[in-house]
Amino acid sequence: MDFEIKKMETDAEIKGKAYVNWQSWQEAYRGLIDQSYLDALTLEQCEEIARRWPDNVFIAKHEGKVVGFSAFGRYRGDDLSDTGEIIAIYVLKEYYGTGAGRLLMDRALAALDQKKVALWVLKGNGRAIRFYEKCGFRFDGKEKTQLIGTPVTELRMVLER
Numbered sequence: 001m002d003f004e005i006k007k008m009e010t011d012a013e014i015k016g017k018a019y020v021n022w023q024s025w026q027e028a029y030r031g032l033i034d035q036s037y038l039d040a041l042t043l044e045q046c047e048e049i050a051r052r053w054p055d056n057v058f059i060a061k062h063e064g065k066v067v068g069f070s071a072f073g074r075y076r077g078d079d080l081s082d083t084g085e086i087i088a089i090y091v092l093k094e095y096y097g098t099g100a101g102r103l104l105m106d107r108a109l110a111a112l113d114q115k116k117v118a119l120w121v122l123k124g125n126g127r128a129i130r131f132y133e134k135c136g137f138r139f140d141g142k143e144k145t146q147l148i149g150t151p152v153t154e155l156r157m158v159l160e161r
Helices: 009-027 035-040 043-052 101-110 126-134
Strands: 004-006 057-062 065-074 085-093 114-124 136-150 152-160
Touching: 004 101, 009 043, 009 057, 009 065, 009 085, 035 114, 057 101, 085 101, 114 126, 126 152
Parallel strands: 085 114
Antiparallel strands: 004 057, 057 065, 065 085, 114 152, 136 152
16 A cells, blocks of 8 residues: 655645544544543544644645644653654554554654654553554553543653664
8 A cells, every 4th residue: 555654734634634633533542541532522623733733743645535644743751851752643443554654653753863762652552552562662661640531541662763
């Protein structure tokens, strides 16, 4: 399958990224986070997020349709210095296993110049954990609790390059 990996630029791409964000949460987090939170999450909220933070986002397009995205930047915590962060990476379920996620990860990692890159993954999200491990990320023992409807645990994974 051929994918175009590019910076998010157009209004259509922003809307496509928003759809991937919304749909991916429905697909990936069912059973992992509070269902009422997922039910209340709207496409409009995801579009607002996409418009508010358009920088440092790559999208994957297949036949002109946005099917995935990655968001990245400097690590947002204060306990790791000179570290990049994969803030989000999502691919629509029908594109799992096609290589789109790996292309998005590789492009985001190439855009980060830090030797260390961190990300947070929801505890119990086995598919994502396996993917991150294949990309070279390892758990470093750090975890945090987030309120996403109800409290959930996120685990930090770090890639040392």
